[in-house]
Structures are given as C-alpha cells and as structure tokens.
Amino acid sequence: MPLVLNEEQSMLKDAAKDFCTNNTPITQMRKLRDEQSTDGFDRDTWRQMVDLGWAGITIPEDFGGLGFGYMGLGVVMEECGRTLTCSPLLATAVAASAIVHGGSDDQKAGLLPQVAAGELLLALALEETPHHAPYGATASVEGSGDNVKVTGAKKFVLDGHVADKLVVVARSSGAAGDRDGLSLVLVDRDAAGVTVTRTIMADSRNAANIEFASAEGVLIGDAGKGADTLDQVLDTGRILLSAEMLGGLQECFERTIEYLKVREQFGVPIGSFQALKHRAAQMFCEVELSKSVVLEALSALDDASEDSAELASLAKARLNDTYNLVSSEGVQMHGGIGMTDEYEIGFFMKRSRVCEHTFGNSAFHRNRYGELQGY
Amino acid sequence: MAALEEFRSETRAWLEENCPASMREPESEATMIGGGKRQQYDDPNAKLWLDRMAERGWTAPMWPAEYGGGGLSKQEFMVLQDELIRVNARTPISGMGFSMIGPTLLDYGTEEQKREHLPKIISGELRWCQGYSEPNAGSDLASLQTKCEDKGDHFLVNGQKIWTSGAQYADWIFTLVRTEPQAPKHEGISFVLIDMDQPGVTVKPIKLISGNSPFCETFFDDARCEKYNLVGQLNRGWTVGKRLLQHERSSIxxxxxxxxxxxxxxxxxxxxxxxxxxxxxxxxxxxxxxxxxxxxxxxxxxxxxxxxxxxxxxxxxxxxxxxxxxxxxxxxxxxxxxxxxxxxxxxxxxxxxxxxxxxxxxxxxxxxxxxxxxxxxxxxxxxxxxxxxxxxxxxxxxx
Missing domain, CATH: 1.20.140.10 (Butyryl-CoA Dehydrogenase, subunit A, domain 3)
Structure with a gap:
C-alpha cells in the first residue's frame, strides 16, 4: 500500500484546495452560522461540488459514480477540513457506503446514481447515548424486507435534518450491546412517524436528534445481520473523518507557526522562545505521524484490506489526540486573541472536539485496537 | 517489475542456500557482529555468514558496486530486506562504518578515500568509532577543542574525546578537530580519519549505569593523521560533521x-x-x-x-x-x-x-x-x- 499520492490523486487534491480556498473559506462557515442558515450549508456551493464529481468519488462507475476510491475522497476531505467547509459530503458518503456494502442490486441501482448526482442526501442514525456505541442500539425494527417499522430515538445524526433518507441502525432481536440482531433500515426523513430536531453544536455544523414512531422503512441486507456492514460503514466514517481532521489540524498548526513568527513580545518574535519552539517541534512530529496513518488507512479502504478495522482505530485515535493537541496549543499560543470569536483559530478547536466524539473517542479506539490485536 | 520478481526469486534461493541455520536464530546484543581486528566469532557461522554477504556487497546493499557494495536500487534493497526477514536472518554486521562514516564518505570523500576505506568496512575487516563529543563540548558540539596542527607532511592531533562508543573495539576513528583556533567556532573545525593503532591513541572504557561499558574516553597525545585522510576542506569540517549526524540520527x-x-x-x-x-x-x-x-x-x-x-x-x-x-x-x-x-x-x-x-x-x-x-x-x-x-x-x- 503506497504512502504517497499518485498523479491523479495529487491533481484532485490541488483542485480541491483551489475550490475550498476560493469557494468555501472559513468566512462562509461564519456567515452560515451568523445568518442561522436553516440548512447549515450552502446549496449553490454543494451543487458546484457535485459538478466537480465529489458526490460520486467513491460510488462505483456502474452506478454513475467516478469509482475513484477512498484515497480520492480522502484528499478532498482533507482540503475541506482546512477551511472547515460545511457540506453534506461526509455524512452522505458514509451512509451511502451502507448501500454499497450491504444493499441489494435494486437498491444500489436505484439509489447510488442519485447520490452520485448530488440529488439524494443521506445520514446515518446510530447513536442513542452521548458516547459512541456501535452495537448499543435499543431502537427496534419489526417486519421484514421492504415493509418494516422502526421505533426509537437517535442522537447526534450528522446532517440528519437535511438528509433525504436515513440509514437507521435498529434492533431486530437481542439487547443493547449485542452484535447479533442489528439491522440497517432505510427510512425517508419525511416519512410519517419521523420527528427531526436540529441540534446546534459548538462547531456550527449540522447534527440532529431524530425520533421514530413506527416509521416505515426498508431493510438494507438481512434482518438482524447488519453488524458486519455497520462495521464497514463505521470504519469508512472513521477514516474519512480522520482525513478531514488531518486537513483541519494542519491548517491550525501552520497558522500557529506563522503567528509565532510575527507576534512580538519583549522586543522579539515569541517563536524565538525555546519554551514555545519545543512544543511547536513536538506538534510537528505528531502532525507527520498523523499524515502517515491517514494515508495508510485510506489505502486499506481502497484495497478492502483486512487491516482496515485496526487502521481505522489507529487513525481515529491518533487524529483525535493530535487535533485536540494542535487546536488547544493553537489557542494558547495565540494568547488573548485566540479567545476571540473574530479570530478563526478557535473554530478549529470547536471542530476538533466534535470530530473527536464522532465515531469513537481515543479511549474507544485504543480499546478496540487492543481487542483486534488480541490483548 | 518482472526484473524485480526475478531478483526476488534469485535472492530467496541464494538465502536458502547460504544463510546458515544458526544465523536464523533470534539475535541479541551479544550476538551482534561489529567486525574489525578485535572481533571474536564465537559461532563460526557468524563469520561464514558475514563473508558470504560481504562477497555480494550485501553488508552495504545500496553502496556502489565499484567500492564493493551491493549496488542495489531502492526497490531491490527493499526486496532483499523482505527476504532477509522471511528467513529470519541475522544482520551479518553493523556499526558506525555502515551507518555513519561510509555514507558520509560517499557524500564527501575523495575517490582515494572511498577506495581505501569503503571495501574494508564492507568486508568487516576494520571497525570504526566516532570522535565527536568532548568533556566540554556536548550539546554545544562546535565548541570542541581537540587540537590538530599542520606538520607539513602530516597532521598532529592532541586532545580528548568522550562517549566514543565502541572505541575499545575500533580500528579507526572519524574525528572532529580544531584546525583554526582563531576563527569563529563553526569555521575552524575539520573532519579527519585517524588510525587508532598507534601509541598516540589511548582508549579508556567508561562504566555506565547499565553496568556495561559501551562508551569510552579516547585520548590523543601527538597522534598522527595522514593528510589524505582529511575529509572535505580544511576548516570546513562542520558541514561534513553535520551530514554525518543526519546519517547517525536516521540510524539511531x-x-x-x-x-x-x-x-x-x-x-x-x-x-x-x-x-x-x-x-x-x-x-x-x-x-x-x-x-x-x-x-x-x-x-x-x-x-x-x-x-x-x-x-x-x-x-x-x-x-x-x-x-x-x-x-x-x-x-x-x-x-x-x-x-x-x-x-x-x-x-x-x-x-x-x-x-x-x-x-x-x-x-x-x-x-x-x-x-x-x-x-x-x-x-x-x-x-x-x-x-x-x-x-x-x-x-x-x-x-
């Protein structure tokens, strides 16, 4: 698995960088926040992203996508992370992977081309508690095939209030914590019995709490056998989000280093102080290691490697910790101005923490990594 | 790719035939071979394995073949590594000749220096150590004071080095010395190679907290250094020395x-x-x-x-x-x-x-x-x- 980008991937990354710098700078996120945008993202911008092909990067060519792989989407996510771009790209790609991995031929043929065309937004409805719990669903599903009903309450559904369809993790049998008995159900957001409440989070991005009261849906895969697909979906999410986090933490780090060079106190640039130099150099090391694990994990997804699970946990734990470190130090090293809303450095800290709690914090992933390795 | 796969199968076959069974046992600090005149080979297979690998230049796989190296490309080197790991082969030889002075001579040495020194590193005939730190020059290495005077047809070296790892087993020492005391500290330093087999060089091991003595003090009292063993220009040794440190750091x-x-x-x-x-x-x-x-x-x-x-x-x-x-x-x-x-x-x-x-x-x-x-x-x-x-x-x- 190569750890360097090929030419096509490099070109895609450059194009994404151009687009994000010009079309989705951080000022766009601030504007959406200040104007209390109902969608939480800009539909025109999203259309431009779709025109660039981004919505279909990981959708197979047979279903109208580019089939360009996760490394491709990863470099786009990285650039989106640098400018804290608001878009439904991640949430839709993650939920769509449930259909790619677990859906029937009809579902793939019916839904995936719409996803690639940017016409269908999706979201994964998994969590029920404040902590990531892949197998923790108590929401229930009754019935079989194309005629099931879901009842339960989901939290922290990324882009849940704008998604057209929801991939709901619900239980056909067993109890919370059991891997057996989990099912994946596709439910229309505007179906009867679905109540969506948008949650306003610190990072000004989109999430929702959603209640299902005998809401009608269709199964993705077999009833009670959804855990394998769910694992793949979550690892996809962990790795793609890690790619976004890699972009955010690099931008935050570079801005901080630049500030150390220009901010003067005691008549000298504060970056000349060894107390700050050493912390900056230590961060540099963590940033470099973070790049490597993200590249390796994206490669593993593309190769459908059996190491994907382990690498997803390796990447997510590291990116959680590094983004936390770099964004906290970013605010600290900027001093008072880092505490102001006017200055953008604090936005990275807010985003980092929401990312940290999405798809598993570091303790979760260290524990999982150990379990996968047999200790 | 086909050529690389051919290299892999040839390498695999050669290793199967030539890597002795006892050289496939786990290695430890005690089994490591550093070469040189004082090296003891408790297991004769260790010498056999070294000689076989050295003959192919595979003790220094990526060094040019003209100096006795393997002349392998990066891809071939990685294949060789894979195959060595596959049979669990021990490293036939390692040390500062391979990790530090060899690469530095390839960067900065004269043709004569390369032809003289590299083959003896590759074969394990001579072992090298490093004369950098001094009692008053640790992290502030450029303040080193070991004196090196021009005596016409040779240099004369006087001073003390410390933390010279493995000096008690080494045959040669690469050394940073002061050749221009009046110049600013980075600009009066030269990089020289000194034969330790002479009365002017004394080595004293230092016992460490681990109970072992991997480090030494090395004293120069009117030690002789031939002029053709100056690496790089006179008074420009800091550049050479820093390059060597990069090799050392990647090795560590x-x-x-x-x-x-x-x-x-x-x-x-x-x-x-x-x-x-x-x-x-x-x-x-x-x-x-x-x-x-x-x-x-x-x-x-x-x-x-x-x-x-x-x-x-x-x-x-x-x-x-x-x-x-x-x-x-x-x-x-x-x-x-x-x-x-x-x-x-x-x-x-x-x-x-x-x-x-x-x-x-x-x-x-x-x-x-x-x-x-x-x-x-x-x-x-x-x-x-x-x-x-x-x-x-x-x-x-x-x-």
Missing part, C-alpha cells in the same frame, strides 16, 4: 533498516509481556491502566513505522532522507524509552533484577536494556537538540 531511529527489525527481540513484545506477567481478564490485559499504556505505545510505534516507510517512499534515493531526520531521531528514541518504562511496570519487581538465578536471562537483559535506553535520547544530539533543529530548520522559527 532505525530508519536505515526501514524500521522492520525489532530492536528488542530478546525481551519480548509489550503486549506479550503484559499478558504473561499481569494476566488476562475477559481476553484483555487485566490492568486497564497498563493496558491503555501498552496499546498507546504500540499504536505510536505503528504510526512511527508507517512514517519511516513514507519517508523512504518520498525520498528520491531512498537511503537517508534529509527530510526531518531529527523527527525520527527524536520520536524513535522517545517511544523506545517509553516502551521500556511500560515494560518495567508490566514485569514489576521481576523487571529490576541485576544478577543471580532469581531472574531469567530475559529479565536481566531488560534491566540493562532499560538503563541503556536512556542514552537514546542523549546520544547523537539530545532530544532537546533535535527539537531545536526541527524548530529552526523545518519550521523556520527565529533564533
């Missing part, structure tokens, strides 16, 4: 071997040891705090190895990437040190045995390895020096 951090060889083969892996000494509870290391520390260290180690691999792939020539060598030196030595601290916690009082039958060989080795590991973040430029270098050279932070 395991960069040259691609990080594939476990440095701690004989004391077990952290997860194994933790399971063995602490036990399992529901399939997990029973002490959750220890388990978190183990997992965290193993994960950092994996991320570090992937970064070594990435640096290899990114570098054109593949041998020693100049790209942030200090990162590897700093991070590699720090997590190595941390790993041993965690292993002490895992093995409890059985980790601190010094001698006697109450402790296994592995346990006693751990004690010494733990103490030895403390040098990793000091030697070759301390961690603090590495962070200074990263801040200045990589991040561009002001002085």
């Amino acid at each position: 951090s395991g960069l040259n071997s691609g990080g594939r060889r476990g440095r701690y083969d004989n004391i077990g892996t952290l997860p194994e040891v933790a399971k063995q000494y602490v036990g399992l509870s529901q399939g997990k290391i029973a002490d959750p705090v220890l388990r978190n520390a183990v997992t965290s260290n193993v994960m950092n180690q994996q991320a570090f190895s992937l970064t070594q691999k990435r640096a290899m792939e990114e570098s054109e020539e593949g041998s020693t990437p100049t790209f942030a060598t200090s990162l590897f030196k700093y991070y590699g030595s720090e997590i190595g040190k941390e790993r041993l601290e965690i292993q002490l916690k895992a093995q409890g009082t059985q980790s601190l045995g010094w001698e006697g039958d109450m402790f296994s060989d592995n346990e006693k080795t751990l004690t010494r390895t733990w103490l030895r590991s403390k040098a990793g973040t000091i030697a070759g430029g301390s961690s603090e020096v590495q962070l200074n270098i990263i801040a200045k050279r990589v991040l561009g932070l002001p002085d």
Whole structure:
C-alpha cells in the first residue's frame, strides 16, 4: 500500500484546495452560522461540488459514480477540513457506503446514481447515548424486507435534518450491546412517524436528534445481520473523518507557526522562545505521524484490506489526540486573541472536539485496537 | 517489475542456500557482529555468514558496486530486506562504518578515500568509532577543542574525546578537530580519519549505569593523521560533521533498516509481556491502566513505522532522507524509552533484577536494556537538540 499520492490523486487534491480556498473559506462557515442558515450549508456551493464529481468519488462507475476510491475522497476531505467547509459530503458518503456494502442490486441501482448526482442526501442514525456505541442500539425494527417499522430515538445524526433518507441502525432481536440482531433500515426523513430536531453544536455544523414512531422503512441486507456492514460503514466514517481532521489540524498548526513568527513580545518574535519552539517541534512530529496513518488507512479502504478495522482505530485515535493537541496549543499560543470569536483559530478547536466524539473517542479506539490485536 | 520478481526469486534461493541455520536464530546484543581486528566469532557461522554477504556487497546493499557494495536500487534493497526477514536472518554486521562514516564518505570523500576505506568496512575487516563529543563540548558540539596542527607532511592531533562508543573495539576513528583556533567556532573545525593503532591513541572504557561499558574516553597525545585522510576542506569540517549526524540520527531511529527489525527481540513484545506477567481478564490485559499504556505505545510505534516507510517512499534515493531526520531521531528514541518504562511496570519487581538465578536471562537483559535506553535520547544530539533543529530548520522559527 503506497504512502504517497499518485498523479491523479495529487491533481484532485490541488483542485480541491483551489475550490475550498476560493469557494468555501472559513468566512462562509461564519456567515452560515451568523445568518442561522436553516440548512447549515450552502446549496449553490454543494451543487458546484457535485459538478466537480465529489458526490460520486467513491460510488462505483456502474452506478454513475467516478469509482475513484477512498484515497480520492480522502484528499478532498482533507482540503475541506482546512477551511472547515460545511457540506453534506461526509455524512452522505458514509451512509451511502451502507448501500454499497450491504444493499441489494435494486437498491444500489436505484439509489447510488442519485447520490452520485448530488440529488439524494443521506445520514446515518446510530447513536442513542452521548458516547459512541456501535452495537448499543435499543431502537427496534419489526417486519421484514421492504415493509418494516422502526421505533426509537437517535442522537447526534450528522446532517440528519437535511438528509433525504436515513440509514437507521435498529434492533431486530437481542439487547443493547449485542452484535447479533442489528439491522440497517432505510427510512425517508419525511416519512410519517419521523420527528427531526436540529441540534446546534459548538462547531456550527449540522447534527440532529431524530425520533421514530413506527416509521416505515426498508431493510438494507438481512434482518438482524447488519453488524458486519455497520462495521464497514463505521470504519469508512472513521477514516474519512480522520482525513478531514488531518486537513483541519494542519491548517491550525501552520497558522500557529506563522503567528509565532510575527507576534512580538519583549522586543522579539515569541517563536524565538525555546519554551514555545519545543512544543511547536513536538506538534510537528505528531502532525507527520498523523499524515502517515491517514494515508495508510485510506489505502486499506481502497484495497478492502483486512487491516482496515485496526487502521481505522489507529487513525481515529491518533487524529483525535493530535487535533485536540494542535487546536488547544493553537489557542494558547495565540494568547488573548485566540479567545476571540473574530479570530478563526478557535473554530478549529470547536471542530476538533466534535470530530473527536464522532465515531469513537481515543479511549474507544485504543480499546478496540487492543481487542483486534488480541490483548 | 518482472526484473524485480526475478531478483526476488534469485535472492530467496541464494538465502536458502547460504544463510546458515544458526544465523536464523533470534539475535541479541551479544550476538551482534561489529567486525574489525578485535572481533571474536564465537559461532563460526557468524563469520561464514558475514563473508558470504560481504562477497555480494550485501553488508552495504545500496553502496556502489565499484567500492564493493551491493549496488542495489531502492526497490531491490527493499526486496532483499523482505527476504532477509522471511528467513529470519541475522544482520551479518553493523556499526558506525555502515551507518555513519561510509555514507558520509560517499557524500564527501575523495575517490582515494572511498577506495581505501569503503571495501574494508564492507568486508568487516576494520571497525570504526566516532570522535565527536568532548568533556566540554556536548550539546554545544562546535565548541570542541581537540587540537590538530599542520606538520607539513602530516597532521598532529592532541586532545580528548568522550562517549566514543565502541572505541575499545575500533580500528579507526572519524574525528572532529580544531584546525583554526582563531576563527569563529563553526569555521575552524575539520573532519579527519585517524588510525587508532598507534601509541598516540589511548582508549579508556567508561562504566555506565547499565553496568556495561559501551562508551569510552579516547585520548590523543601527538597522534598522527595522514593528510589524505582529511575529509572535505580544511576548516570546513562542520558541514561534513553535520551530514554525518543526519546519517547517525536516521540510524539511531532505525530508519536505515526501514524500521522492520525489532530492536528488542530478546525481551519480548509489550503486549506479550503484559499478558504473561499481569494476566488476562475477559481476553484483555487485566490492568486497564497498563493496558491503555501498552496499546498507546504500540499504536505510536505503528504510526512511527508507517512514517519511516513514507519517508523512504518520498525520498528520491531512498537511503537517508534529509527530510526531518531529527523527527525520527527524536520520536524513535522517545517511544523506545517509553516502551521500556511500560515494560518495567508490566514485569514489576521481576523487571529490576541485576544478577543471580532469581531472574531469567530475559529479565536481566531488560534491566540493562532499560538503563541503556536512556542514552537514546542523549546520544547523537539530545532530544532537546533535535527539537531545536526541527524548530529552526523545518519550521523556520527565529533564533
């Protein structure tokens, strides 16, 4: 698995960088926040992203996508992370992977081309508690095939209030914590019995709490056998989000280093102080290691490697910790101005923490990594 | 690709035939071969294995064949590494000749110097050591004072070096000396090669906290150095010396071997040891705090190895990437040190045995390895020096 980008991937990354710098700078996120945008993202911008092909990067060519792989989407996510771009790209790609991995031929043929065309937004409805719990669903599903009903309450559904369809993790049998008995159900957001409440989070991005009261849906895969697909979906999410986090933490780090060079106190640039130099150099090391694990994990997804699970946990734990470190130090090293809303450095800290709690914090992933390795 | 696969199958066949069985046993510090006139070969297979590998130039696989090296491309080198690991082959020989002075001579040496010195490193005939630090020149290396005077047809060297690792086994020493006392400190230094087999060179081992004496003091009293053994220009030795430090740092951090060889083969892996000494509870290391520390260290180690691999792939020539060598030196030595601290916690009082039958060989080795590991973040430029270098050279932070 190569750890360097090929030419096509490099070109895609450059194009994404151009687009994000010009079309989705951080000022766009601030504007959406200040104007209390109902969608939480800009539909025109999203259309431009779709025109660039981004919505279909990981959708197979047979279903109208580019089939360009996760490394491709990863470099786009990285650039989106640098400018804290608001878009439904991640949430839709993650939920769509449930259909790619677990859906029937009809579902793939019916839904995936719409996803690639940017016409269908999706979201994964998994969590029920404040902590990531892949197998923790108590929401229930009754019935079989194309005629099931879901009842339960989901939290922290990324882009849940704008998604057209929801991939709901619900239980056909067993109890919370059991891997057996989990099912994946596709439910229309505007179906009867679905109540969506948008949650306003610190990072000004989109999430929702959603209640299902005998809401009608269709199964993705077999009833009670959804855990394998769910694992793949979550690892996809962990790795793609890690790619976004890699972009955010690099931008935050570079801005901080630049500030150390220009901010003067005691008549000298504060970056000349060894107390700050050493912390900056230590961060540099963590940033470099973070790049490597993200590249390796994206490669593993593309190769459908059996190491994907382990690498997803390796990447997510590291990116959680590094983004936390770099964004906290970013605010600290900027001093008072880092505490102001006017200055953008604090936005990275807010985003980092929401990312940290999405798809598993570091303790979760260290524990999982150990379990996968047999200790 | 076809040529590479052919190289792989030829290499595999050759190794099957030529790597002696006892050279496929796990290696430890005691079995490591450094070469030179004083090297003892307790196992004759060690000499046989060395000679066979040296004949193909595979003790220095990527050095040019004209000096006796293997002349392999980066891809071939990686194939060779894979195949060596596949048969569990021991490293036939290692040391500062390979990791430091050889690469530096390839960068800066004259044709004469390369032809004279490289073949003897490759064959294991001569062993090298490093004369850098002095009692008053540690992190501030450029303040070194060992005097080197021009005596017409030769140089005369007087002074003292310290922390000269392996000097008691070495035949030659590469040394930073002061050739222009009046110049600013970085501009009066030269890089010379000195034959240690002469009355003017005295070596005295220093006993360390680990109980071993891997380091020495080396004294020069009117030691003679031939003029053709000046590397680079007179008074421009700092440039050569810094380049060598980059090679040294990548070597310390395991960069040259691609990080594939476990440095701690004989004391077990952290997860194994933790399971063995602490036990399992529901399939997990029973002490959750220890388990978190183990997992965290193993994960950092994996991320570090992937970064070594990435640096290899990114570098054109593949041998020693100049790209942030200090990162590897700093991070590699720090997590190595941390790993041993965690292993002490895992093995409890059985980790601190010094001698006697109450402790296994592995346990006693751990004690010494733990103490030895403390040098990793000091030697070759301390961690603090590495962070200074990263801040200045990589991040561009002001002085």
